[in-house]
Amino acid sequence: MELRKKIRIGVIGGSSPDKESRQHAFRVGQMIAEKGAILVCGGLSGVMEAASRGAKEAGGFTIGILPGNSLDDANISIDIPVATGMGYSRNSLVAMNSDAIIAINGQYGTLSEIAYGCIYGKKVIGLGTWDIKGVIQVKSPEQAVDEALKDSFPLTS
Amino acid sequence: MELRKKIRIGVIGGSSPDKESRQHAFRVGQMIAEKGAILVCGGLSGVMEAASRGAKEAGGFTIGILPGNSLDDANISIDIPVATGMGYSRNSLVAMNSDAIIAINGQYGTLSEIAYGCIYGKKVIGLGTWDIKGVIQVKSPEQAVDEALKDSFPLTS
Amino acid sequence: MELRKKIRIGVIGGSSPDKESRQHAFRVGQMIAEKGAILVCGGLSGVMEAASRGAKEAGGFTIGILPGNSLDDANISIDIPVATGMGYSRNSLVAMNSDAIIAINGQYGTLSEIAYGCIYGKKVIGLGTWDIKGVIQVKSPEQAVDEALKDSFPLTS
Amino acid sequence: MELRKKIRIGVIGGSSPDKESRQHAFRVGQMIAEKGAILVCGGLSGVMEAASRGAKEAGGFTIGILPGNSLDDANISIDIPVATGMGYSRNSLVAMNSDAIIAINGQYGTLSEIAYGCIYGKKVIGLGTWDIKGVIQVKSPEQAVDEALKDSFPLTS
Numbered sequence: 001m002e003l004r005k006k007i008r009i010g011v012i013g014g015s016s017p018d019k020e021s022r023q024h025a026f027r028v029g030q031m032i033a034e035k036g037a038i039l040v041c042g043g044l045s046g047v048m049e050a051a052s053r054g055a056k057e058a059g060g061f062t063i064g065i066l067p068g069n070s071l072d073d074a075n076i077s078i079d080i081p082v083a084t085g086m087g088y089s090r091n092s093l094v095a096m097n098s099d100a101i102i103a104i105n106g107q108y109g110t111l112s113e114i115a116y117g118c119i120y121g122k123k124v125i126g127l128g129t130w131d132i133k134g135v136i137q138v139k140s141p142e143q144a145v146d147e148a149l150k151d152s153f154p155l156t157s
Numbered sequence: 158m159e160l161r162k163k164i165r166i167g168v169i170g171g172s173s174p175d176k177e178s179r180q181h182a183f184r185v186g187q188m189i190a191e192k193g194a195i196l197v198c199g200g201l202s203g204v205m206e207a208a209s210r211g212a213k214e215a216g217g218f219t220i221g222i223l224p225g226n227s228l229d230d231a232n233i234s235i236d237i238p239v240a241t242g243m244g245y246s247r248n249s250l251v252a253m254n255s256d257a258i259i260a261i262n263g264q265y266g267t268l269s270e271i272a273y274g275c276i277y278g279k280k281v282i283g284l285g286t287w288d289i290k291g292v293i294q295v296k297s298p299e300q301a302v303d304e305a306l307k308d309s310f311p312l313t314s
Numbered sequence: 315m316e317l318r319k320k321i322r323i324g325v326i327g328g329s330s331p332d333k334e335s336r337q338h339a340f341r342v343g344q345m346i347a348e349k350g351a352i353l354v355c356g357g358l359s360g361v362m363e364a365a366s367r368g369a370k371e372a373g374g375f376t377i378g379i380l381p382g383n384s385l386d387d388a389n390i391s392i393d394i395p396v397a398t399g400m401g402y403s404r405n406s407l408v409a410m411n412s413d414a415i416i417a418i419n420g421q422y423g424t425l426s427e428i429a430y431g432c433i434y435g436k437k438v439i440g441l442g443t444w445d446i447k448g449v450i451q452v453k454s455p456e457q458a459v460d461e462a463l464k465d466s467f468p469l470t471s
Numbered sequence: 472m473e474l475r476k477k478i479r480i481g482v483i484g485g486s487s488p489d490k491e492s493r494q495h496a497f498r499v500g501q502m503i504a505e506k507g508a509i510l511v512c513g514g515l516s517g518v519m520e521a522a523s524r525g526a527k528e529a530g531g532f533t534i535g536i537l538p539g540n541s542l543d544d545a546n547i548s549i550d551i552p553v554a555t556g557m558g559y560s561r562n563s564l565v566a567m568n569s570d571a572i573i574a575i576n577g578q579y580g581t582l583s584e585i586a587y588g589c590i591y592g593k594k595v596i597g598l599g600t601w602d603i604k605g606v607i608q609v610k611s612p613e614q615a616v617d618e619a620l621k622d623s624f625p626l627t628s
Contacts, residue, residue: 004545069567080475082536082564085401092244111268112269114268239411241398406559406563422587423586425585425603
């Protein structure tokens with residue numbers, strides 16, 4: 001399938017997650033790749049890094065939307081870093097560029113991305129993260145990816 | 158006191174608030190003006206409009222940071238509309254331009270602004286809004302403005 | 315006249331202008347204030363600083379749209395600093411928030427703002443700056459401000 | 472070579488180019504692909520579309536940084552559309568995400584991107600476009616791509 005037709009799953013979460021969250025992020029990344037979807041994230045460390053690494057180890061494709069000006073800021077598992085130079089305002093773009101979003105752990109940056117996911121009408125799934133009305137809370141990486149892919153439709157042209 | 162030295166209080170909230178929230182917003186705006194602070198908001202309707210109107214009726218000063226390209230989008234109680242053309246990504250700028258933030262009612266847009274307030278280290282006060290860790294929940298407009306102004310320091314030069 | 319109904323003249327130019335350009339910027343700022351218009355600029359040094367200072371010394375009003383996160387970055391003649399955290403991408407917002415634009419001296423940042431002025435359909439006047447098709451080149455600060463104010467219409471509501 | 476290590480050449484230009492400019496854009500896109508570089512553009516029509524199509528027909532890879540909120544806005548030769556929702560302010564990001572830039576034809580949008588290329592210290596090559604100091608003017612698509620790739624260094628990690 002063409003790259004542009006693939007579903008994009010955003011994975012958002014903190015830059016300093018606990019060990020379990022990191023493992024969840026890695027597994028979520030793996031499964032996104034196994035299912036043939038693209039992983040979108042903020043391109044930096046923590047949950048973003050673990051999920052990107054999981055996706056790459058499973059042969060997937062990753063996009064990292066960075067707060068800074070330099071592509072070099074991206075973690076090494078990002079295929080396509082995108083520099084924005086917008087600082088935290090780029091959180092809006094992470095949500096905008098995802099068909100569905102999985103939030104793992106995370107602090108206020110993650111909360112802003114959950115909010116943007118809801119603003120933009122994207123399905124938002126939570127795994128050990130903020131308990132926000134409208135977010136589908138799940139118990140495992142498998143459930144998270146299943147929920148994210150259910151009813152997600154990529155570009156048709 | 159010079160305008161640039163005044164404390165700026167952001168007032169965030171939904172565009173379709175219930176009647177009580179609208180009254181709270183109006184009263185918050187009034188009190189911000191009475192205390193000599195500047196009101197910052199998203200410049201549009203609902204809580205933003207009611208708070209701006211309250212501030213203007215009390216002789217205050219208002220800044221509206223707009224999502225669109227046109228200054229004409231601002232409600233008529235905005236002294237200084239600022240166009241951003243960034244859509245919802247401008248929510249980040251509302252928080253960035255406030256010394257402290259009062260959230261009233263609101264949906265996901267408000268949630269994103271609460272999150273940005275916390276990201277940027279601003280004091281965030283909640284009045285009938287999202288129950289988020291780190292947000293100081295109060296019961297009345299008076300308490301909200303008192304909390305917002307306590308320990309807020311404007312520009313020193 | 316209400317602040318929001320006043321015409322806004324953007325003054326753009328380099329941060330390290332030669333002495334004549336600095337004098338021109340100061341005089342342009344003065345005249346903008348004398349004519350009752352608001353000065354909009356990037357809020358920093360050089361042409362921006364000189365024009366803001368001219369406007370303030372003549373009793374005018376100034377808005378500075380800043381690249382960084384901190385209002386403290388604004389030069390001391392800015393009444394309303396607006397932080398964007400967008401770096402040079404904020405150049406677009408300087409043009410967007412002006413009814414007409416006067417470019418003085420300047421390098422590539424100024425060129426980007428001239429371009430945005432033209433993109434947004436604003437009248438752009440040049441005083442010792444880039445020679446770009448569509449920019450009205452003038453010889454003096456007086457001519458620049460006269461041109462900028464001719465046919466400029468502020469908000470009507 | 473890994474995708475993230477490839478050089479990125481931005482191709483900028485008008486949405487309504489004359490026939491020769493469109494042919495130049497197509498050829499530039501082809502050569503970028505043949506040389507193993509990634510094409511970055513604004514993702515829409517005209518020069519952007521012709522260059523993207525050229526790159527895809529030659530087996531290349533294309534990124535389109537869009538002004539709007541929807542990935543569907545991208546022309547069909549874009550592999551990775553990136554939505555920004557920033558309108559024309561996204562022009563800054565097109566330049567930021569390129570190692571070198573080729574400008575073909577174009578109006579004020581192109582001028583803003585040339586300016587940003589220079590602001591960000593990127594090599595900017597002109598082919599029938601604005602005559603701006605610092606832009607290397609060339610006569611053919613071949614020269615343009617040769618200049619763009621000379622001394623361009625991608626990510627090293």
